[in-house]
Amino acid sequence: MMHYLKTYLKTITDRGNPKLAESIFKTAEEVGNQYIKNFSFCSHEIGLLFGNVQSGKTGQMFGIICKSADLGFPVFVLLTTDNVVLQQQTLDRVKDDLTGFCVCGENDSGLFIQSSLKEPVIIVLKKNYRVLRLWANVFASTGFMKGNPLFIIDDEADAASLNTLVNKGQQSSINKYLDAIKNGASSSIYLQVTGTPQAIFLQTMASGWHPYFSYYFEPGNAYLGGDFFFPKNKTADCINFLEKTSRPERQVVLHHLAVSGQVLASGGKVCNCLLHPSVRQAVHSKYAKSISTELAWCLKHLNEEFRDALKEEYDTLNPQKSSKVTFDILFAVVKNLLETNGVNIIIMNGRNDVNSGEYSSGSNIVVGGNTLGRGVTFPGLHTIYYTRTSKKPQADTMWQHSRMFGYDRDPGMMRVFIDETLYKLFADINATNNSIIAQLENGTKDIKIYYHRGLNPTRPNVLDNHNVFMLSGGTNYYPFDPDNNSIEDLDKLLAPFDDKEACYQISLRLMKEIFGHIISADDFAVSSFISILDTMLSEKPAAQGVLIVRRNRDVAKGTGALLSPNDWSLGSSFSDHIVLTMYKVTGRKGWSGRELWVPNIKLPNNMVYYDVREFNKNDAE
Numbered sequence: 319m320m321h322y323l324k325t326y327l328k329t330i331t332d333r334g335n336p337k338l339a340e341s342i343f344k345t346a347e348e349v350g351n352q353y354i355k356n357f358s359f360c361s362h363e364i365g366l367l368f369g370n371v372q373s374g375k376t377g378q379m380f381g382i383i384c385k386s387a388d389l390g391f392p393v394f395v396l397l398t399t400d401n402v403v404l405q406q407q408t409l410d411r412v413k414d415d416l417t418g419f420c421v422c423g424e425n426d427s428g429l430f431i432q433s434s435l436k437e438p439v440i441i442v443l444k445k446n447y448r449v450l451r452l453w454a455n456v457f458a459s460t461g462f463m464k465g466n467p468l469f470i471i472d473d474e475a476d477a478a479s480l481n482t483l484v485n486k487g488q489q490s491s492i493n494k495y496l497d498a499i500k501n502g503a504s505s506s507i508y509l510q511v512t513g514t515p516q517a518i519f520l521q522t523m524a525s526g527w528h529p530y531f532s533y534y535f536e537p538g539n540a541y542l543g544g545d546f547f548f549p550k551n552k553t554a555d556c557i558n559f560l561e562k563t564s565r566p567e568r569q570v571v572l573h574h575l576a577v578s579g580q581v582l583a584s585g586g587k588v589c590n591c592l593l594h595p596s597v598r599q600a601v602h603s604k605y606a607k608s609i610s611t612e613l614a615w616c617l618k619h620l621n622e623e624f625r626d627a628l629k630e631e632y633d634t635l636n637p638q639k640s641s642k643v644t645f646d647i648l649f650a651v652v653k654n655l656l657e658t659n660g661v662n663i664i665i666m667n668g669r670n671d672v673n674s675g676e677y678s679s680g681s682n683i684v685v686g687g688n689t690l691g692r693g694v695t696f697p698g699l700h701t702i703y704y705t706r707t708s709k710k711p712q713a714d715t716m717w718q719h720s721r722m723f724g725y726d727r728d729p730g731m732m733r734v735f736i737d738e739t740l741y742k743l744f745a746d747i748n749a750t751n752n753s754i755i756a757q758l759e760n761g762t763k764d765i766k767i768y769y770h771r772g773l774n775p776t777r778p779n780v781l782d783n784h785n786v787f788m789l790s791g792g793t794n795y796y797p798f799d800p801d802n803n804s805i806e807d808l809d810k811l812l813a814p815f816d817d818k819e820a821c822y823q824i825s826l827r828l829m830k831e832i833f834g835h836i837i838s839a840d841d842f843a844v845s846s847f848i849s850i851l852d853t854m855l856s857e858k859p860a861a862q863g864v865l866i867v868r869r870n871r872d873v874a875k876g877t878g879a880l881l882s883p884n885d886w887s888l889g890s891s892f893s894d895h896i897v898l899t900m901y902k903v904t905g906r907k908g909w910s911g912r913e914l915w916v917p918n919i920k921l922p923n924n925m926v927y928y929d930v931r932e933f934n935k936n937d938a939e
Contacts, residue, residue, distance in 0.1 A: 320387075320418045320437075321388060322383075322384035322385075322387040322388050322416075322417075322418055322419075322438070323343070323346055323381060323384040323385045323387075323388055325384070325417050325418065326342075326380060326381065326384045326415065326416060326417070327339045327342065327343055327381075329415060329417070330342065330377070330415075337538060337539070338374065338377060338538065341374075341377075341378070341535070341536075341538060342377050342378055342380070342381035343381065344535075345367075345378045345381055345382065345533070345535045346378075346381035346382050346384065346385040347385065348533065349365075349367070349382050349385070349533050350382070350385035350386065350388075350389060352531070352533075353365055353507075353531045353533070354382075354385065354386055354389055354391075354507065355389060357389075357467070357505075357507060358505070359467050359504070359505050360504070360505050361505055362500060362501065362505060362506045362508070362526075363506070363507050363508070363530050363531075364507075364508045364509075364510065364526070364527065364528070364529050364530055365507065365508070365509050365510065365529050365530060365531045365532065365533070366475075366509070366510045366511075366512075366515055366518060366529035366531070366532040366533070367379065367382070367509055367510070367511045367533055367535070368512065368513070368515050368532060368533065368534045368535075368754070368755075368758065369511075369513055369534070369535050369537065370513055370537050370541065370543045370544070370723065370751075371513035371514070371543070371717060371718060371720070371723045372513070372695060372721070372723045372724045372725075373513070373535075373537035373538075373541050373543065373723070373725075374537065374538065374725070375473070375511055375513070376408075376411065376473075378535050379396070379471050379473065379509075379511055380412075380415055380416060382471070382509065383396075383416070383440065383469070383471065384416065386469050386507075387418075387419070387438040390467075391438065391467055391468075391469045391507075392435045392438050392439065392466055392467075393435065393438070393439050393441070393462070393463065393466060393467075393468050393469065393503075394419075394438065394439065394440045394441070394468075394469045394470075394471065395440075395441050395443060395453070395468065395469070395470045395471070395499065396408065396412065396440055396441070396442045396443070396471050396473070397443055397444070397445050397470065397471065397472045397473060397475075397479070397496075398442065398443070398444050398445070398473055398474075399444065399445060399473070399474050399477055399478065400444050400445050400446045400478060401444065402444070403673075403674070404444070405423075405424070405442060405443070405444040408442050408473075409421070409423050409442040412440055412442055416440065418437060418438070419437060419438050419439065419440050420433045420436075420437050420438070420439045420440070421439075421440050421442070422439060422440070422441040422442070423441075423442060424442075424443055424444070424449050424452075424453075426441075427452070427453070427456045430456065430460070431456075431460055434462075435462060435466065441453065445472075445477075445478045445479060445492050445496075446492075447491035447492050447495055450492060450495035450496060450498075450499065451491075451495050453499060454495050454498040454499050454502065457499060457502050457503070458498075458502055463502055463503040463504065464503075464504055465504055466503065466504060467503060467504060467505040467506060467507070468499070468500060468502075468503035468505075468506040468507075469506070469507050469509070470496075470499070470500055470506060470507070470508045470509065471509045471511060472496075472508065472509065472510050472511060473511050473512075474511070474512055475510030475511055475512050475518060476510070476512045476514055476515060476516070476517040476518050476714060476776070476780075477512075478492050479492060479493060479496055479510075479527070480493060480517055480518075480521065480527055480780040481493040481525065481527070481780065482779045482780055483779075484525070484779075484780065484781070484782050485779065485782065485783050497526070510527075510529060513717070513718070514713070514714035514717050514718055514776075515532075515754065516713055516714045516767055516775040516776045517714060517775070517776035517777070517780050517781070519754075519765045519767055519930075520767065520775065520776065520781050520786050520928055520930055521780075521782075521930070522782055522785045522786075522930055522932055523932060524785075524932055525782065528930070532758050532765070533758070534755050534758040534759060537725075538725065540725045540726075541723070541724070541725050542722075542723060542724060542725075542727045542729060542732065543723045544723070544744075544747075544748035544751055544752070545748065545752070546729065546732075547722060547723075547732075547734060547744070547748075548741070548744050548745040548747075548748040550749070553741070554734075556729075556732040556733050556734055557734050557736065557741060558733060558734065558735045558736075559736065559737065559738050559741070560705070560735060560736065560737045561737060561738055563735060566703065566735055567605075567608045567609060567611075567612050567703075568612050568615070568627075569735065570591065570593070570609075570612075570701055570703045570735055571609060571612040571613060571616065571683075572616075572627055572628060572630075572631045573591075573631055573700075573701050573733045574589070574591035574661075574681070574683060574700070574701040575616065575628060575631075575652045575655065575656075575661070575681075576628060576631040576632050576634075576635060576648065576652070577589050577635065577700045577701060577731045577733075578651070578652065578655060578661070578681040579632075579643070579647075579648035579649070579651040579652040579655075580635055580637055580640070580642065580643060580648055580731065581640075581698060581700075582651050582655075582681070583643045583647050583648055583650075583651045584637075584640035584641070584643060585640075586640070586698065587678075587679050587697075587698070588677070588678060588679045588680060588681075588682070588697050588698040589680075589681050589682075589698045589700060590677055590682050590683075590684060590696045590697065590698050590699045590700070590701075591682065591683040591684070591699075591700070591701035591702075591703070592683075592684050592686075592696060592699055592701070592702050592703070592721060592722075593605050593609070593683065593684065593685040593686075593703045593705075594686065594702070594703070594704050594705065594719065594721075595685070595705045596705070599667050602665050602667055602685050602686060603665065605685050606663050606665050606685045609663055609683055609685070610663060613656065613661055613663075616656055617656045617657065620653060620656065625649065628648075628649065628652060629645055632645050632648055635730065635731050636730035636731070637728050637730050637731055638728055638729055638730040639728045640728070655681055660680065660681060661681045661682070661683060662676070662677070662680060662681070662682045662683070663682075663683050663685070664676055664677060664682055664683070664684045664685070665685050665686065666684055666685065666686035667686050672684075674694075674695075677696060677697075678697060684696065694721065695721070695724065696721050696724075697726055698726055698727075699721060699722065699724065699727060700727060700728065700731050700732055700733065701733050701735075702720075702721075702722050702733070702734045702735065702736075703735045704720075704734065704735065704736040704740060705737075710774060711743055711772075711773055711774065712773075712774050712775070712776055712777055713747045713750065713769060713773055713774065713775050713776065714775065714776045715776075715777070716743065716744065716747060717744075717747050717751070720744065722734060743773060746769060746770045746773060747769075747773070750767060750768060750769055752857070753766075753767075753768070753853060753856070753857050754767065756856040756857045757852075757853055757856045757857075759856075760856040762852055762853070762856055764845075764849045764852070765853075766849050766850055766852070766853040766927060766928070766929065767927075767928045768850075768853070768925050768926060768927040768928065769925070769926055769928075770924050770925060770926070771790070771791075771924050771925070771926050775928055785930055785931055785932060786928060786929070786930055787928075787929055787931065788926050788927065788928055788929075789846065789847075789850070789921060789926070789927040789929060790921070790925075790926050790927075791920075791921040791922045791923045791924055791925035791926065791927070792890075792893070792920065792921070792922075792923040792924065793920065793921070794880075794881060794886070794889070794918055794919075794920050795842060795847075795918070795919050795920070796842065796880045796916060796917060796918040796919070797836070797838035797839070797841060797842030797916065797917070798839070798841050798842070798875075798876065799838070799839055799841070800836060800837065800838045800842065800914065800916050800917070801836075801837040801838070801914070802835055802836065802837065802914060802915050803835050803836075803837055804835055805913065805914065805915060807835055808832065808835045808900075808915045811828075811831060811832055811835070812832070812867050812900060812915070815865060815867040816867070817867060817868055817869050817870075819867075820866070820888060821864050821865060821866045821888060821897075822864070822865045822866075822867075823862050823863075823864060823865075824862065824863060824864070824865045825860065825861070825862060825863075826851050826854055826855055826861045826862065826863050826896065827855065828865075829851060829863050829865065829896065829898050830848055830851045830852070830855075832898065832900065832917070833847060833848050833851070833917070834848070835915075836915075836917055840931075843929065843931060846927075846929045846931070847919055849929070850896075850921065850927050851896070854896070862895065863895050863896040863897065863898060864889070864892045864895050864896070864897040864898070865897075865898050865899075865900070866885055866888060866889065866897065866898070866899040866900070867899075867900050868882075868885065868899070868900070868901050868902070869902040870902065870904060871901045871902060871903050871904065872903070872904050872906055872907060873901065873903050873907065873916075874907035874908055875903075875907060875908025875909050876908060880899075880901060880916060880918050881899060881901075881918055885899055889918075889920050890920075892920075893922065893923040893924075894922050894923070895922060896919065896920070896921055896922065897919070897920040898917060898918070898919050899917070899918040899919075899920075900915055900916070900917055900918075901915070901916045901918065902914070902915050902916075903916055
């Protein structure tokens with residue numbers, strides 16, 4: 319009997335990567351034992367594998383494939399983004415890394431039919447509707463899948479797989495054929511894989527694309543990710559704000575040359591610099607020309623101003639992965655680069671086809687736009703010049719376009735040139751990523767996503783307008799027609815809190831307990847507010863909020879405002895906390911003529927919390 323996972327882990331270890339093998343084993347065993355081992359083989363389930371951008375998801379996916387083959391799955395479909403080069407790279411990697419499988423490319427339907435599932439099959443397809451339509455027909459015509467389970471692994475699952483026509487009552491082509499492939503099998507597990515799961519968590523269960531289970535795998539020790547570049551409550555040492563940089567292009571070139579000198583003089587193979595301006599191709603050419611001008615200035619002033627400027631940059635380097643070379647050695651390498659046109663300027667956009675081999679060695683400065691997104695990795699990337707801005711920034715797109723993350727960067731030589739506003743946006747995205755991770759690690763089932771106002775989680779065309787809604791921080795929410803499941807229990811919970819005190823600082827756990835006794839119709843989603851409290855507690859178990867308690871309130875129902883002007887002002891003064899105001903109304907002016915505790919909640923200012931509420935569209939009509 320073939321032990322697929324054991325064989326794959328041996329391959330990784332034999333290549334000198336025992337730590338990676340350990341990480342893959344942990345992920346494969348936990349996902350396998352928790353979610354795959356007890357699969358019924360008669361249902362269709364969807365899951366999520368969440369890992370940081372450029373943190374090694376492919377190895378983890380391969381580990382899960384091997385574990386699933388060990389558990390009896392005979393057919394795997396591995397989906398890549400609609401990119402010919404990426405699909406071919408993935409196919410080659412599957413053939414190199416995985417032993418004992420029948421591996422099929424897009425044109426290997428004959429090989430699939432001939433295999434008769436004598437050994438597990440892996441089919442590597444790009445998410446292109448023609449390719450998916452072809453294979454939906456292959457699966458249907460062979461009949462293999464009518465009696466067999468299918469395991470689909472969708473890399474970058476949030477990119478093209480979701481239904482972009484959800485608000486038009488239609489189904490986009492890729493989404494339709496993915497449905498046909500998974501539903502054509504007797505049963506299936508569909509594993510969504512991404513570093514940006516915002517759009518996936520905001521899918522409804524009814525859509526069939528919201529995960530039943532989610533698993534987060536940690537990156538390895540050498541990984542530089544969001545917490546390195548965007549640490550909480552401070553600015554990372556590697557950040558140069560453009561507002562304080564007089565000649566940014568020159569500084570970018572100087573830093574890149576200094577790092578290139580250190581890397582190449584130490585026996586390194588490649589040093590890359592990335593410029594990420596706007597999406598417009600004319601702007602790419604303008605920046606490439608500007609960089610070329612700066613390199614010409616360096617050559618012209620080689621032994622004068624340039625040497626002094628390079629020495630200043632050299633003094634800031636603190637390499638961790640190699641011994642720092644002397645300045646004379648570094649200068650000699652840089653001088654040779656300049657005199658031989660050894661620094662390659664590469665424009666990477668829709669007009670210019672660029673092969674990854676062009677920036678896999680030597681000293682390179684890459685300028686580009688949207689093509690710098692998913693699946694593109696830049697080895698030895700140490701200098702990033704980020705000028706891209708958007709009027710309606712989307713968190714998942716911004717994060718995917720930030721190619722700075724990875725394993726082969728030297729933390730003592732990283733430098734990011736960025737404006738303060740953009741840096742703040744990235745820091746906000748990182749904070750929410752950490753919140754998602756904290757929720758997953760705490761076993762939270764209903765993952766909540768929130769961002770500062772002005773930053774959208776994802777593109778709006780994949781979110782169902784009828785079911786995804788926003789709760790805005792700084793807004794007072796209270797129910798129109800509330801009830802208490804036990805007013806006596808609420809009386810006891812709130813007994814220690816005096817009306818005469820302006821307010822109290824309390825644990826969010828107590829606030830959650832109070833909410834557990836509130837009943838309300840759809841106008842005030844009690845479960846949504848409880849989920850938000852859970853989100854905050856998963857990030858900070860001792861999180862605090864503000865409680866205001868008022869009794870004997872003769873408030874009329876349906877007046878459009880619950881709080882008195884004084885209590886409204888008091889609650890507004892706490893901008894960074896959840897404020898819960900509990901009014902015990904007399905019932906003399908509505909409220910079914912009885913005493914009742916009515917809640918009013920205000921979330922932290924400038925935050926927008928996104929929630930999914932399953933709501934039948936027919937009910938609304």
